[in-house]
Amino acid sequence: MRTVTANYACAAGIRATRHSRSRAVGLFLTLLALTALFAAATPAGAADSPTRAAYLADRLRENPVHVSDQLPRKVPLSSAPDFARIAKKTGVPTYVLVLPLQTSADSRQLLGAVHDRLGRDGLYVLFEGPDITEARAFGVDAPADAAVTVTQYELPYDAGPLLSFERFADVIAQGGEKATARAEAAREKYQDDEPAEMYIGPSDRQNQSFLTGILLTGVPLSILLSAACARRGRPRKPVLHRLVWGGAVLSAAAVALTATVVFDQTRSSAAEPPTPADLSARVERVAAGLKQDPVYADPESPRVLDARQLNRLHERIRDFRRSDGGGPVYVSLVPQTPESESAGDSGLFAAAVHAKVGRDGVYVVADPADGTIDVCNHGLRLDGNRLSFDVPDSVTLGDSRADEAGDHLLGERLDALMTFLDDTPRTDRPWSEPAPPAPPSATRETALPALFSTDFWPGLLVGAFAALLLSSLVAGATWIVRGLRRRRSPVPEPSGSLPLTAPTEPSVSYLRRTAYAELTALASRFGDTDDRERAWDHLDAALLLVDGDPGRVRQPGTDAATLVAVIVLARAGRAALAGDPADLCCGVNPLHGPAARRHHVRVSAEGNSRRLLPVCALCGDTAVAAPGLVPGRLLKLPDPSLGNARFPYYDVTDGPLTAVPQGIARLIDKVRETAGVH
Numbered sequence: 001m002r003t004v005t006a007n008y009a010c011a012a013g014i015r016a017t018r019h020s021r022s023r024a025v026g027l028f029l030t031l032l033a034l035t036a037l038f039a040a041a042t043p044a045g046a047a048d049s050p051t052r053a054a055y056l057a058d059r060l061r062e063n064p065v066h067v068s069d070q071l072p073r074k075v076p077l078s079s080a081p082d083f084a085r086i087a088k089k090t091g092v093p094t095y096v097l098v099l100p101l102q103t104s105a106d107s108r109q110l111l112g113a114v115h116d117r118l119g120r121d122g123l124y125v126l127f128e129g130p131d132i133t134e135a136r137a138f139g140v141d142a143p144a145d146a147a148v149t150v151t152q153y154e155l156p157y158d159a160g161p162l163l164s165f166e167r168f169a170d171v172i173a174q175g176g177e178k179a180t181a182r183a184e185a186a187r188e189k190y191q192d193d194e195p196a197e198m199y200i201g202p203s204d205r206q207n208q209s210f211l212t213g214i215l216l217t218g219v220p221l222s223i224l225l226s227a228a229c230a231r232r233g234r235p236r237k238p239v240l241h242r243l244v245w246g247g248a249v250l251s252a253a254a255v256a257l258t259a260t261v262v263f264d265q266t267r268s269s270a271a272e273p274p275t276p277a278d279l280s281a282r283v284e285r286v287a288a289g290l291k292q293d294p295v296y297a298d299p300e301s302p303r304v305l306d307a308r309q310l311n312r313l314h315e316r317i318r319d320f321r322r323s324d325g326g327g328p329v330y331v332s333l334v335p336q337t338p339e340s341e342s343a344g345d346s347g348l349f350a351a352a353v354h355a356k357v358g359r360d361g362v363y364v365v366a367d368p369a370d371g372t373i374d375v376c377n378h379g380l381r382l383d384g385n386r387l388s389f390d391v392p393d394s395v396t397l398g399d400s401r402a403d404e405a406g407d408h409l410l411g412e413r414l415d416a417l418m419t420f421l422d423d424t425p426r427t428d429r430p431w432s433e434p435a436p437p438a439p440p441s442a443t444r445e446t447a448l449p450a451l452f453s454t455d456f457w458p459g460l461l462v463g464a465f466a467a468l469l470l471s472s473l474v475a476g477a478t479w480i481v482r483g484l485r486r487r488r489s490p491v492p493e494p495s496g497s498l499p500l501t502a503p504t505e506p507s508v509s510y511l512r513r514t515a516y517a518e519l520t521a522l523a524s525r526f527g528d529t530d531d532r533e534r535a536w537d538h539l540d541a542a543l544l545l546v547d548g549d550p551g552r553v554r555q556p557g558t559d560a561a562t563l564v565a566v567i568v569l570a571r572a573g574r575a576a577l578a579g580d581p582a583d584l585c586c587g588v589n590p591l592h593g594p595a596a597r598r599h600h601v602r603v604s605a606e607g608n609s610r611r612l613l614p615v616c617a618l619c620g621d622t623a624v625a626a627p628g629l630v631p632g633r634l635l636k637l638p639d640p641s642l643g644n645a646r647f648p649y650y651d652v653t654d655g656p657l658t659a660v661p662q663g664i665a666r667l668i669d670k671v672r673e674t675a676g677v678h
Contacts, residue, residue, distance in 0.1 A: 053113035069281035076274035093122030107134035143179035153186035160270025213459020220248035221467035287356030309411030325426030328361030371408025502591035518570035538573030587613030
């Protein structure tokens with residue numbers, strides 16, 4: 001009985017043990033299932049942190065400054081020594097990561113993960129492109145947040161990575177208290193007003209060239225035209241003429257020199273020109289990876305394919321390679337940015353990788369940053385037109401679901417691409433993508449055009465037009481101002497311009513204004529006895545015509561013929577005072593001033609009636625070259641008795657003015673005879 005009982009107890013214990021083990025196994029399997037389910041539901045970007053952080057930690061273990069090879073146009077690899085030099089200024093161990101911009105990554109979390117895997121305390125700084133995006137201090141006293149704030153507020157966006165890092169290091173070296181105060185001051189000062197840009201772009205240089213061209217022609221031409229306007233009607237002075245031309249030439253030289261000093265920018269960016277090694281580093285890295293594995297995932301970017309998707313993609317690639325007319329497929333999960341060696345051109349990148357790999361196949365470029373997929377056939381017997389134009393947008397660009405997903409559903413879309421490749425018709429001959437155009441030169445990309453180029457030439461034309469327009473406006477304004485001044489305080493016109501400016505049918509207001517100006521100018525010139533002897537007769541005769549009051553010429557009642565006689569006598573008197581006495585006055589138009597000689601001139605447009613008259617140089621030349629034009633140059637005055645119809649001056653009056661053809665002396669005698677003075 002004891003034995004049975006014992007056996008029963010033993011059997012019961014065995015059953016209990018087996019039951020416990022079964023429950024343990026079931027619990028373990030359940031845990032595995034939940035783990036697998038959680039892993040499948042976890043985004044690829046979240047699962048990649050250990051791999052990405054470990055890779056970056058390994059790079060920092062080799063060198064405390066890691067500059068990505070994906071930014072040669074903005075931050076080339078060759079700039080790493082400059083970052084290392086600046087990092088020493090912080091006074092603490094400093095680790096620098098310069099990576100492409102990753103919109104889906106948590107920068108602060110990434111720095112923490114890198115520190116955990118590197119296992120070294122210090123200041124960790126992350127650049128995304130040329131900008132500092134995050135900095136964290138682990139085990140050291142460094143005002144990282146304040147330094148980032150100062151850098152972001154005090155410097156313009158185009159300051160460049162080296163200048164930004166130098167400002168960052170300077171703030172770190174100041175210590176916590178000063179750095180915090182500086183950060184608060186920078187935030188308050190530049191909260192609403194960003195610092196001025198440090199560099200200009202090509203459009204700004206075009207504006208500078210345009211302005212330089214305008215000034216280079218506008219300023220000298222304005223000087224020349226303004227001087228010509230000011231000299232109008234005045235005798236030409238060679239010395240003044242040379243001074244004006246010299247000033248114009250000097251102004252042009254000053255504009256050119258000043259423009260080169262003020263507009264001295266030569267580059268549009270702070271980026272240093274990359275070396276050939278900088279431009280080829282990433283292509284060589286990707287090509288080396290593809291030689292080992294047909295799927296290359298950029299270790300600096302978030303992981304977008306989990307293990308299951310990666311295995312599935314490898315399997316599809318192997319099947320396609322074995323298929324009829326198929327071949328190798330190379331997938332590069334690498335971001336394509338404007339700062340890369342190919343300037344964001346995935347076709348150019350694929351061609352460069354194909355050249356480095358040295359094997360024909362379908363080269364697929366999948367961007368983990370924006371989720372785009374590009375396909376390039378290099379040497380397989382596949383329908384090139386179908387690959388170029390018929391790949392669905394849901395594969396190459398994705399749909400709304402892909403836009404919302406952190407991994408852009410690249411695993412699913414690459415699988416769909418492989419299905420598309422399987423269905424692509426085969427051709428008899430291999431087909432390759434046409435050679436893509438060369439990428440823009442990294443050096444020329446940041447070099448500004450020369451100042452005296454581009455819009456400089458149109459600026460020259462605009463400057464000339466502006467000078468003409470400005471001179472016209474100045475001349476018009478000057479004419480208006482002079483007219484107003486002549487009305488208020490008339491000034492005699494220069495004698496040299498009279499044959500050109502004197503009217504043939506002057507208005508009475510013009511004659512009054514001119515007579516007053518000439519008479520008052522003559523009266524003001526009398527200063528000593530010699531002046532009286534030389535021109536007293538002229539002034540005396542002119543005053544006799546207005547009863548001794550110069551103001552009467554400005555009042556109604558004085559006829560036009562009398563006003564002309566006053567003008568002629570006053571001008572002759574001023575000429576005598578100037579030491580240039582002339583007894584003859586132009587008989588064609590007495591307002592022309594002194595006569596040079598006598599000449600038979602035609603005085604009627606009808607017939608061939610002629611008179612022997614003293615003529616000025618211009619009227620004499622006209623009488624010789626074009627006699628028929630002389631009647632049109634005769635001074636014509638209104639005849640009140642005939643309704644103010646105009647006739648030649650010697651026909652509308654029998655007063656003193658009729659003596660003008662006989663000379664100034666005869667005119668003076670005629671005035672005295674008319675006034676009864678002997």
